[in-house]
Amino acid sequence: MARVVVLHPPDAAERILVPRDDALVREHDEGGGRYRMDDGPFRSYERTVTTRDDGQLEEHVDFRVATRFWGLLFVPPLRRAFAAHDRDHMPWWAPPQRLDERAASILGLLLTVSIVGGYLGTLITQTLTYVGDEFGTDIGGQKNVLSAVRASIVLLVPLAALADRLGRRRLISLTAGLGCVATATGAFVPSLLGYGISQTVARGFASALIVLIAILSAEEMPAGSRAWSYSLIALTQGLGAGICVWFLPFADDSARAWRALYLLPLLMLPLVLIVARTLPESRRFVATHVDAPIAGHGRRFALLAVSGFLLAVYATPSSQLGNEFLNDARGFSASRVALFTVLTVTPATIGVIVGGKLADVRGRRVVGAVGIVGGTLLSVATYASAGWTMWVASTMSSVIAGAVVPALGVYRPELFPTSLRGRAGGVLEGVQVLGAVAGLQLVGGLVDAGHSYSSAFGVAAIAPMAVAVLILVAFPETAHRSLEELNPEDRSPAPSRETG
Numbered sequence: 001m002a003r004v005v006v007l008h009p010p011d012a013a014e015r016i017l018v019p020r021d022d023a024l025v026r027e028h029d030e031g032g033g034r035y036r037m038d039d040g041p042f043r044s045y046e047r048t049v050t051t052r053d054d055g056q057l058e059e060h061v062d063f064r065v066a067t068r069f070w071g072l073l074f075v076p077p078l079r080r081a082f083a084a085h086d087r088d089h090m091p092w093w094a095p096p097q098r099l100d101e102r103a104a105s106i107l108g109l110l111l112t113v114s115i116v117g118g119y120l121g122t123l124i125t126q127t128l129t130y131v132g133d134e135f136g137t138d139i140g141g142q143k144n145v146l147s148a149v150r151a152s153i154v155l156l157v158p159l160a161a162l163a164d165r166l167g168r169r170r171l172i173s174l175t176a177g178l179g180c181v182a183t184a185t186g187a188f189v190p191s192l193l194g195y196g197i198s199q200t201v202a203r204g205f206a207s208a209l210i211v212l213i214a215i216l217s218a219e220e221m222p223a224g225s226r227a228w229s230y231s232l233i234a235l236t237q238g239l240g241a242g243i244c245v246w247f248l249p250f251a252d253d254s255a256r257a258w259r260a261l262y263l264l265p266l267l268m269l270p271l272v273l274i275v276a277r278t279l280p281e282s283r284r285f286v287a288t289h290v291d292a293p294i295a296g297h298g299r300r301f302a303l304l305a306v307s308g309f310l311l312a313v314y315a316t317p318s319s320q321l322g323n324e325f326l327n328d329a330r331g332f333s334a335s336r337v338a339l340f341t342v343l344t345v346t347p348a349t350i351g352v353i354v355g356g357k358l359a360d361v362r363g364r365r366v367v368g369a370v371g372i373v374g375g376t377l378l379s380v381a382t383y384a385s386a387g388w389t390m391w392v393a394s395t396m397s398s399v400i401a402g403a404v405v406p407a408l409g410v411y412r413p414e415l416f417p418t419s420l421r422g423r424a425g426g427v428l429e430g431v432q433v434l435g436a437v438a439g440l441q442l443v444g445g446l447v448d449a450g451h452s453y454s455s456a457f458g459v460a461a462i463a464p465m466a467v468a469v470l471i472l473v474a475f476p477e478t479a480h481r482s483l484e485e486l487n488p489e490d491r492s493p494a495p496s497r498e499t500g
Contacts, residue, residue: 001044001064002075004082008057015085016049016057022087023094024078041066041104059085066101068108068278093353096360097224102280106220107229109279110213111236113176116268117213118240120179120206123186123261124149124199125320126244126341129327130251130258130334135192142324142444148196150437153430155204160211160426164419167285168216171422172209173276179205180265180272187262207433210237211412211425218413219284219421223482224360226414231356231406235349245341252334284418284483284490292417292489294424300415300476301424305431307408307470311372312435313463317443318379325383325453330390344394351402359407363479368407369468375401376464384454408471414478417487439463 008016019027025040027047037045043064050058061082065071081091099107132142163171182202189195213233221229244261251258294301326332326340351371359367378397382390416424439460446456476486484490 001062002079004059004061004079006059006061006083006085007052008059008085010051010055010057012057015087016059020047020087023090023096023098024081026098039098039100041099041101043101043105066104066108067111068105069112070108092357095222095225095228096357097222099222099225099229103220103222103229106280107217107232109275110217110233112271113172113209113275113279114213114233114236115240115243116176116180116265116272117206117209118237118242119244119268120183120202120240120265121210121237122241122244123183124203126241126248126323127251127258127261128320129323130255131192131195134255134258135195137192141192142321145192145196149200149203150433152200152202152204152207153433155201156207156211156433157423157426157430159204159208160429161423163212163215163422167281168212168219168422169276169279169281172212172216172279173272175205175209175212176272176275177269179209180269183265184263187259207429208426211429212422214409215413215421215425216282218410219282219418219483224480226410227359227364227406227479228356230410231352234352234356234405234409238345238348238352242342242346245338245345248338248341249335287418289418289490291419292487294420297416297420297424301428303470303474304411304415304428307467308428308432309435309438310463310467311408312432313439313442314376314379314457314460315439315464316436317439317460318457320440321443321447321453329453330386340391340394344391345398347395348398348402351399352405355403356406358403359410360479363477364407364411365471365475365477367403368475369471371400371402371404371407372464372468372471375404376461380454380457380461383452383457411475411478414483414486415476417489418483419489435463 017033019029019035021027025042025045026038027035027045028038030036033049035047035049043066045061045063047059047061049060052058063078063082065074065078067074077091077093081094128142128145132138132145137145159171159175179202182198182205185198186195186202189198214230217229217233218226243264247261247264250260323337323341326337327334332340355367355371375397378393378400381393382397385393412425412428413421443453443456443460446459447453478486
């Protein structure tokens with residue numbers, strides 16, 4: 001239980017003795033200077049105000065955060081917010097719309113399992129250069145492996161679709177656990193072919209996990225904080241990716257040292273088990289809803305499919321061939337690659353947080369379009385520069401492009417009804433995979449043909465620029481709108497379904 005004690009002058013009574021109703025908590029007055037929570041992200045909450053002998057008001061706030069596993073992270077800023085008692089100006093980090101206890105608890109569990117998804121989804125990208133060194137494969141071979149691993153869509157799509165029948169909770173638990181186990185098999189492969197097969201399976205589970213986390217988050221978070229919540233999920237996925245980067249210097253120890261990084265997910269299995277036991281099923285999945293056909297959602301699907309494909313044409317080779325660029329064109333060691341990645345990608349946190357809040361407050365479209373244009377141009381500049389300018393350009397690109405993640409990431413679950421969210425999300429992820437393959441073949445092929453990285457990525461950059469235009473002229477605005485408002489089918493009665 002956390003406690004905040006604040007002294008106020010006597011003339012603050014008019015302000016202090018009024019129940020709070022803001023982005024942090026809604027109180028009711030129990031009389032006698034005691035205030036209890038009506039709504040808020042706390043397992044328990046009580047505020048008391050007493051008058052001291054010297055006339056000052058002594059305020060006590062006792063609370064226990066409902067966000068599982070992450071209470072220690074949220075307690076310090078909440079202490080400062082309650083101590084300030086400024087109800088007119090909420091902290092910059094506060095959600096645009098208040099979360100209740102259930103939403104906060106679910107968000108904490110999703111943040112935890114997102115670390116697993118982030119690690120599993122990044123491992124191939126960070127280690128393939130060293131895998132290639134052991135098996136004697138150049139960038140062309142690595143490009144082919146990365147493309148072949150995209151065959152994981154044959155596993156991803158049915159897993160995501162299955163969540164529309166069996167529930168989000170079951171499939172999140174399944175994909176997280178099996179993803180860890182499948183990834184660990186990469187530590188024992190005898191050849192590049194074996195590596196490709198094992199990690200194709202692992203990538204299928206990891207990709208489905210990330211899709212399903214986004215769906216459950218959208219279904220459980222309040223309408224005014226969906227992008228904000230998604231930004232936190234993106235950050236913890238980034239933390240999982242960062243864990244991979246932190247351990248990357250071990251790959252310098254020997255030709256086979258990279259294999260140790262593939263065993264690390266086994267240590268994450270206890271966390272996965274806890275999440276599996278405590279994560280509740282989505283209320284929207286359990287509630288009555290019709291089995292809506294895909295017909296009638298073609299325009300939305302086409303918008304998301306085209307934009308996802310084009311974004312992946314640039315984003316995937318930029319992230320997955322980035323280490324090869326640093327290693328090959330700039331002569332970086334594994335340790336220096338890790339340092340560059342940590343120092344230039346970590347500031348993306350700023351863009352993700354700010355982008356998530358702006359996407360909820362100002363709308364998705366402008367934030368997404370500006371982030372795409374600015375982030376892409378600076379990314380191309382990174383590949384065209386060296387020395388400190390390369391570091392600066394990469395850092396600025398990460399910050400600006402970070403805003404795109406929450407602004408566009410929430411569109412997938414928002415634009416489809418409950419019975420289609422898993423299926424549509426899986427297929428759209430599959431389309432994005434095709435864009436990734438196209439981008440890897442395009443950029444990798446140009447580099448293999450003797451073109452510079454900057455010119456290769458300059459050609460690929462045409463794709464995301466087209467997406468920025470598409471967002472501004474064709475995308476709907478979904479901020480502040482409930483999922484039922486966006487998808488009227490979910491208002492229709494249907495037989496109730498039960499989940500375990």
